[in-house]
Amino acid sequence: MVISILMKVQSNWNYSKPRELPVYFSAFTSLGHLFRSSRMTLWALRQQLLRSSSSCAAWGRLLQRQSSGWVYSNIHGYDQQEVREKLQAFPGGSIDLLKQDSGVAVLTINRPTRMNALSGSMMVELEEHVSQLENWTEGKGLIVQGAAGTFCSGSDLSAVRAISNPQDGMKMCMFMQNALTRLLRLPLMSAALVEGRALGGGAEFTTACDFRLMASGSVIQFVHKHMGLVPGWGGAARLVHIVGSQNALKLLGGALKVDPALGLQIGLADGVLEDPRAEEGAGTPLQQAERWLSSYVKGPAAVIQAVKKVVLSGRELPLSEALRAEKDVFGTVWGGPANLQALASKSKHK
Numbered sequence: 001m002v003i004s005i006l007m008k009v010q011s012n013w014n015y016s017k018p019r020e021l022p023v024y025f026s027a028f029t030s031l032g033h034l035f036r037s038s039r040m041t042l043w044a045l046r047q048q049l050l051r052s053s054s055s056c057a058a059w060g061r062l063l064q065r066q067s068s069g070w071v072y073s074n075i076h077g078y079d080q081q082e083v084r085e086k087l088q089a090f091p092g093g094s095i096d097l098l099k100q101d102s103g104v105a106v107l108t109i110n111r112p113t114r115m116n117a118l119s120g121s122m123m124v125e126l127e128e129h130v131s132q133l134e135n136w137t138e139g140k141g142l143i144v145q146g147a148a149g150t151f152c153s154g155s156d157l158s159a160v161r162a163i164s165n166p167q168d169g170m171k172m173c174m175f176m177q178n179a180l181t182r183l184l185r186l187p188l189m190s191a192a193l194v195e196g197r198a199l200g201g202g203a204e205f206t207t208a209c210d211f212r213l214m215a216s217g218s219v220i221q222f223v224h225k226h227m228g229l230v231p232g233w234g235g236a237a238r239l240v241h242i243v244g245s246q247n248a249l250k251l252l253g254g255a256l257k258v259d260p261a262l263g264l265q266i267g268l269a270d271g272v273l274e275d276p277r278a279e280e281g282a283g284t285p286l287q288q289a290e291r292w293l294s295s296y297v298k299g300p301a302a303v304i305q306a307v308k309k310v311v312l313s314g315r316e317l318p319l320s321e322a323l324r325a326e327k328d329v330f331g332t333v334w335g336g337p338a339n340l341q342a343l344a345s346k347s348k349h350k
């Protein structure tokens with residue numbers, strides 16, 4: 001009986017036609033009685049149904065695209081495995097992932113001898129870590145940083161020289177677009193912690209996070225024009241979303257150096273970190289970044305992830321699809337543990 005009521009709710013959950021609302025509510029009233037006895041079990045069952053339902057439409061589709069790399073796949077003549085093998089021919093450095101019990105992971109671009117320039121093998125590692133994070137159910141946040149006080153100086157110029165033919169360049173570009181698009185779409189609150197320099201591809205990398213926190217003295221610079229290039233890792237498209245097309249045109253057209261003050265002014269930076277050498281007790285840049293992110297990752301993972309998902313749908317999908325995705329995500333938290341607890345505590349938001 002429980003299952004049949006849940007099926008009824010679920011079948012109506014995915015429609016917004018007003019004439020179906022009474023059915024929805026009658027099923028819900030019956031559920032209300034049952035909820036009193038075994039709320040958590042029912043909620044867990046409903047979650048199961050929501051997850052398995054093929055009609056859990058828009059967000060599911062977004063996730064599907066996400067897990068298959070979405071931007072490019074074999075229908076675009078793109079072979080991920082082939083590109084991975086090509087990139088592995090340019091080794092050096094590492095991308096390190098630390099998943100913490102707090103639910104905030106730290107991803108470190110680690111190649112200090114080359115100012116954290118990305119080698120081919122680091123690109124592959126990045127993609128592998130993104131896959132891991134896509135499956136991190138307890139995750140809430142992500143901080144991306146560079147090792148040894150600088151963010152990233154873009155792609156490794158020796159690798160760039162070796163693959164300067166258009167075919168290989170396109171493949172690397174598609175690989176990085178896939179990896180960074182999936183990074184931005186993680187249901188985690190992400191922040192790039194920018195110390196030192198973020199140049200070229202490094203500047204693009206910062207735009208694949210939800211927030212950018214700039215340490216004093218740091219610089220984000222899209223140097224592509226100086227290299228006879230434009231961004232190719234999705235950095236231009238994301239930059240337009242972040243700072244608007246006028247500012248993006250200036251930053252790319254002038255290869256402008258963005259310091260923390262300019263970053264804040266145009267909305268590229270969301271916060272400026274204190275210089276630990278000048279401010280006693282400020283903490284390391286990483287500690288400051290964790291503190292800055294803490295208010296956005298406070299609460300249960302399911303709710304934090306839901307927040308990111310509805311914002312992501314609003315940003316990426318046409319309105320009608322975004323609304324359906326929002327409804328689907330809403331369905332995953334409505335009546336959930338955090339919701340029931342808040343209702344029981346009669347919380348006031350003063």
Ligand SMILES: CC[C@@H](C(=O)O)C(=O)SCCNC(=O)CCNC(=O)[C@H](O)C(C)(C)COP(=O)(O)OP(=O)(O)OC[C@H]1O[C@@H](n2cnc3c(N)ncnc32)[C@H](O)[C@@H]1OP(=O)(O)O
Pocket residue numbers: 113114115117153154155156157158160197199200201202204223224227229231232233
């Ligand atoms: C599509 C292209 C685009 C993209 O993929 O989107 C790119 O990213 S292209 C790369 C764009 N980046 C650059 O052009 C950076 C070039 N480097 C510099 O401007 C400077 O090195 C620096 C980053 C401003 C740092 O200057 P400085 O503090 O004076 O240190 P060094 O210059 O001595 O650097 C130390 C060491 O690191 C090597 N290095 C730096 N960046 C790269 C890089 N992108 N690729 C490979 N190697 C890099 C640099 O050559 C030095 O090595 P050694 O000379 O062997 O000591």
